[in-house]
Amino acid sequence: MGGPVALAIGDQDDGPWILGAEGTLALLHVWIGPPDAAQKHAGLAIDLATEVGDLTVEFWARWGLAVLSGMRGDIPSMAEGVKAAGELADKLRSPVLRLWTAEMSIEMAYAAGDWDRGIALGEQSIELARDLNQRTLLPRLASLGYDDVVLNTAITRENYKHVNDVAELALDWGVNVSFSAYSPRRTGDRSYMITEPDELAELRGQFDRLLARKDDDRQGRIVNSRTTLEETYQYFVRGGRSGCTAGLRFLVVTADGYLQPCSMQFDKRLDQRELVREFTASNECDECYVAIRSYLDKGFWQLLAENVGDHFSFRLRRDGARAGSA
């Protein structure tokens, strides 16, 4: 090792430690901010890694920068980062790092509204993960006993025939699972809605089997309530769900301190009363039925009964799992 970076980091024995520390700090600041610190540490990690030829640290630094660009909505820069990370994963011949890059490519397709590409990449990644036997990761996390792994599947025209396969896999892995409905509001594309009579009949059959499975699921691993599952089915039958009171019964606080009705409506206000007056009172959007939307139609006592019951089943499960793993 030589050159200006080697001089800067001093003792050669400290080199790998400093390199690792810069890489770790870069990733840490990607998640907790500030972005400037993430960029500074990632830049240093890349310089040091290039100097000593450590492709792994360089991979993670570039991957972290791509995540940061994605979080800031800078898709061109994210694409550059994903490309650089992908090339490093190829150089390292690491299928696992290719999976991490693929995950980011899926996020990028999602951010760009390129659903067909996102789904195709997702399917390829699942095959790759299966080949690598990655299915062992979730059961190992579940066996720690914290009961904090929940898989979520957004049901679309592409996957509705596999609702019970997903539930079975989650139960097999010992993790929780929830289901949401596809939201055309997010993509502007209604072609993934389930609309045809034969599709709805198949979906009804899937839900009937899922509800029967939920009755037998004493550990409560299928976390949607029965009423939410029924209404999710009805959302597809009706092609939407009217009567949304987003802005009044829940709202989103944006990173820059504004209030907006939900994550798919960008009517930003500084005052909730104004938000309710200007948005909620005349809201006709019916284009989602995700978890938080499902709560809006339920009264206090129903929410209390469903959530308190779940809380105690979660606790019993967690305590049981911990006792079992002790």
Ligand code: SF4
């Ligand atoms: S239905 Fe309500 S929560 Fe869903 S996207 Fe429309 S406004 Fe937002």
